[in-house]
Amino acid sequence: xxxxxxxxxxxxxxxxxxxxxxxxxxxxxxxxxxxxxxxxxxxxxxxxxxxxxxxxxxxxxxxxxxxxxxxxxxxxxxxxxxxxxxxxxxxxxxxxxxxxxxxxxxxxxxxxxxxxxxxxxxxxxxxxxxxxxxxxxxxxxxxxxxxxxxxxxxxxxxxxxxxxxxxxxxxxxxxxxxxxxxxxxxxxxxxxxxxxxxxxxxxxxxxxxxxxxxxxxxxxxxxxxxxxxxxxxxxxxxxxxxxxxxxxxxxxxxxxxxxxxxxxxxxxxxxxxxxxxxxxxxxxxxxxxxxxxxx
Numbered sequence: 001x002x003x004x005x006x007x008x009x010x011x012x013x014x015x016x017x018x019x020x021x022x023x024x025x026x027x028x029x030x031x032x033x034x035x036x037x038x039x040x041x042x043x044x045x046x047x048x049x050x051x052x053x054x055x056x057x058x059x060x061x062x063x064x065x066x067x068x069x070x071x072x073x074x075x076x077x078x079x080x081x082x083x084x085x086x087x088x089x090x091x092x093x094x095x096x097x098x099x100x101x102x103x104x105x106x107x108x109x110x111x112x113x114x115x116x117x118x119x120x121x122x123x124x125x126x127x128x129x130x131x132x133x134x135x136x137x138x139x140x141x142x143x144x145x146x147x148x149x150x151x152x153x154x155x156x157x158x159x160x161x162x163x164x165x166x167x168x169x170x171x172x173x174x175x176x177x178x179x180x181x182x183x184x185x186x187x188x189x190x191x192x193x194x195x196x197x198x199x200x201x202x203x204x205x206x207x208x209x210x211x212x213x214x215x216x217x218x219x220x221x222x223x224x225x226x227x228x229x230x231x232x233x234x235x236x237x238x239x240x241x242x243x244x245x246x247x248x249x250x251x252x253x254x255x256x257x258x259x260x261x262x263x264x265x266x267x268x269x270x271x272x273x274x275x276x277x278x279x280x281x282x283x284x285x286x287x288x289x290x291x292x293x294x295x
Contacts, residue, residue, distance in 0.1 A: 029178040034204060034225070035197045037115055037181030044111040051103045055096060117182050118193040121161040127195075130154065131274040132166045134173035134186040134208070135282075136257040137215030142246075142274050148238040149246045151254070152221040153263035157231040158201050164194040165274060169255045169282030174210035177223050183209050189281040198225035215259040222263070241267040248276060255282070 033039040070077045113119075120127060131142035141150045156162050166175050168186040176183035180196045198204070208219040226234070244250050247270040270276075 030181070032179060033181065034179040034202060035181060035199050036121060037196055038179055039181075040111065040115045041181050044107055044115075047107050048104055051100055051107070055100050115182065117184050117195065119195060120163070121195050121197050123159070123161045123197065125157075125160045127161040127163050128157070129163045129165065130156070132164055132175055132186065133255075133274070133277055133282075134166075134168040134170075134175065134212075135255045136170050136213055137208075137219040137259055138261040139175075139206070139208075139219070139221045140169075140251075140254070142269060143235070144269065144271070144274065146235045146238075147269050148235060149266040149269050150238070151264045152261055153265075154206065154221060154223045155231060155234045156198055156223065156225055157228045158198055158225045160228070161195060161197045164196065166192040166194060167274070167278050167282075169251075169277060171212045172210060173208050173212050173219075175206070176209040177204055177206040179204045180223065185210065189278060191278050198223070201225050201227065213257075215257065218260050238265040239267050241265055243267050246270060246273065248273065251277065 030038060030042060030045070033042050070079070129144055131144060133140040133142070138152055139154075141154050143149065164175070164184075166184060166186045167190060168188045170188060172188070173186045174183055175186055175194070177196065179202075180198060182194055182196065184192050184194045186192065202225055204223040204225065206221045206223050208216060212219070243264070243266050245268040246254075246266040250266075251273065
């Protein structure tokens with residue numbers, strides 16, 4: 001008769017299986033920055049972690065050391081059952097947390113000003129503008145300087161600072177590219193500003209970091225950071241397309257809820273469309289007409 005697997009073998013196999021599942025779910029994120037903003041945020045994370053570990057690790061070690069030293073069998077331990085107060089001990093106990101708060105507060109204060117989303121990124125390259133509109137459930141990217149627009153695909157030149165103007169055509173959402181940094185909310189009728197830069201070529205995942213309905217799980221996009229020549233070819237290819245002009249009526253039709261939308265592009269863009277979207281609080285909801293169709 002075949003032998004049943006031993007508990008140790010079963011546990012080892014289960015651990016290996018879980019490790020494979022965890023590793024397969026891993027992907028580059030904030031710990032693998034591709035731009036200066038994400039790199040600065042990673043530095044804040046590691047600096048804050050170091051300050052907290054400088055307190056947590058000694059406390060854990062001292063907890064074990066005190067338990068071992070003051071065990072019942074240790075006759076050398078000095079017990080003071082009548083002890084009540086020590087000014088030096090109180091100073092030590094309160095000074096360490098106070099210093100930790102000062103260090104963490106200083107890190108947060110400096111980082112908040114250095115990485116402020118509306119703050120332009122210092123660079124010799126000219127900053128380009130991309131306007132972002134969150135819809136249900138896809139992302140619309142407008143290139144006002146190039147006169148084109150894309151859906152669920154963002155292409156930027158490497159080394160060029162990008163000023164994002166971000167709004168929503170419906171419910172509140174959140175624009176986030178982990179490897180480039182700085183999550184920022186998109187809200188209807190409001191304009192948020194975010195500056196990012198990709199310092200190395202690659203494809204980076206962008207996503208919605210705020211639940212916005214049943215299609216939220218599929219509301220992601222790709223950011224392609226390419227050399228300037230490749231970006232110019234991308235713009236030329238988009239302009240040569242046979243798609244419709246993205247004006248207000250086309251935007252209203254595009255903004256209707258849809259899921260798993262493939263990347264697409266518009267060869268022409270109505271000037272000032274983004275400001276019109278902000279002023280009108282996004283696209284109006286479709287209303288049923290008398291014949292049963294949607295307006």
